[in-house]
Amino acid sequence: MLSLGIETSCDETAVALYCTNHGLLGHRVHSQTTVHNAYGGVVPELAARDHIQKLCPLLDVLLDATGVSKQALHGIAYTAGPGLLGALLVGAAFGRSLAYGLGIPAVAVHHMEGHLLAPMLEPEPPAFPFVALLVSGGHTLLVDVRGVGHYHILGDTLDDAAGEAFDKTAKLLGLDYPGGAALARLAVEGNPRRFRFPRPMLDRPGLDFSFSGLKTHALITLQNTGADPQTCRDIARAFEDAVVETLAEKCRRALRQTGRHRLVVAGGVSANHALRQTLQTLGAEEHAAVYFPRPEFCTDNAAMIAYAGGQRMLAGTAESLAIHADARWRLDQLTPP
Numbered sequence: 001m002l003s004l005g006i007e008t009s010c011d012e013t014a015v016a017l018y019c020t021n022h023g024l025l026g027h028r029v030h031s032q033t034t035v036h037n038a039y040g041g042v043v044p045e046l047a048a049r050d051h052i053q054k055l056c057p058l059l060d061v062l063l064d065a066t067g068v069s070k071q072a073l074h075g076i077a078y079t080a081g082p083g084l085l086g087a088l089l090v091g092a093a094f095g096r097s098l099a100y101g102l103g104i105p106a107v108a109v110h111h112m113e114g115h116l117l118a119p120m121l122e123p124e125p126p127a128f129p130f131v132a133l134l135v136s137g138g139h140t141l142l143v144d145v146r147g148v149g150h151y152h153i154l155g156d157t158l159d160d161a162a163g164e165a166f167d168k169t170a171k172l173l174g175l176d177y178p179g180g181a182a183l184a185r186l187a188v189e190g191n192p193r194r195f196r197f198p199r200p201m202l203d204r205p206g207l208d209f210s211f212s213g214l215k216t217h218a219l220i221t222l223q224n225t226g227a228d229p230q231t232c233r234d235i236a237r238a239f240e241d242a243v244v245e246t247l248a249e250k251c252r253r254a255l256r257q258t259g260r261h262r263l264v265v266a267g268g269v270s271a272n273h274a275l276r277q278t279l280q281t282l283g284a285e286e287h288a289a290v291y292f293p294r295p296e297f298c299t300d301n302a303a304m305i306a307y308a309g310g311q312r313m314l315a316g317t318a319e320s321l322a323i324h325a326d327a328r329w330r331l332d333q334l335t336p337p
């Protein structure tokens, strides 16, 4: 079963070909960061327009590179949400129409299910069940996963997502959008003992998160000390340490609460080196195996969408001719294929 994945939920245009027998045949990502940089964040209208311009040529490049013809496809998986509605509609209309033209099924894929299943593209994928920590620009979720479509939300963020907190703090430090990875590079040279930021929500039971206070803490620290280069590095370090420790502690609680022995970590922030190291150590302490996607599949890509859609196609899922796009689609609304 050969599926084409299409991802346009935010500021990456991406396409991928996944074969349920032979694995990933190829993928391409076009990032729009240069389009949005000047505005300090994603401009939804510009995102949608850029997807329109880039999607067709990007697919041609992928088909050329892999030697696959459109007629060889068995189905098309497109991201239907959550995300920016205009951006989602570009991929959804394109994917649904191409599937109609080719006479093959189309499957609407949940973006976070894509992230959650991204580690399945690795040589040693996790078996079900597992606990998943999903940390992206828009979401911070702890999920108990019993199989594809069996998702029980254990914890959610009450305000900013982890990636959003990274990006907002990075902006305060003068870094370009999206600044998560750049902040992490600053943090490497930061002094971990100069500032100590709070660990939000660790002093109370439960698995929810709250990260917006950390950005405020960074702002107040900056106002008190000034923004010389070493102070920026030290703040980056204090911020990253606080986020990583908070995420790790909630993962520990989730593993203990569910009795699971596998932890999957995915979404853009799972590319963070400090987080990966800390969670590996936690896994050893908690006798749990820890799984991450390779860094290029942590951030938005279509390989994860082609994979997730492929699993649903294998089970016979095929949707109506409607074009599905739901900016606020919840992960726990999904059902097994």
Ligand code: KG4
Binding pocket: 010, 135, 136, 137, 138, 139, 162, 163, 164, 166, 167, 178, 179, 180, 181, 184, 267, 268, 269, 270, 271, 272, 273, 298, 299, 300
């Ligand atoms: O999953 P993703 O590509 O898009 C969403 O679905 O939101 O995640 C993007 C987020 C951004 O907030 C970005 O700053 C963050 O992931 N990110 C990182 C790193 N790489 C990407 N945050 C911290 N450290 C990184 N190395």
Ligand code: ZN
Binding pocket: 111, 115, 136, 137, 267, 268, 299, 300
């Ligand atoms: Zn994402």
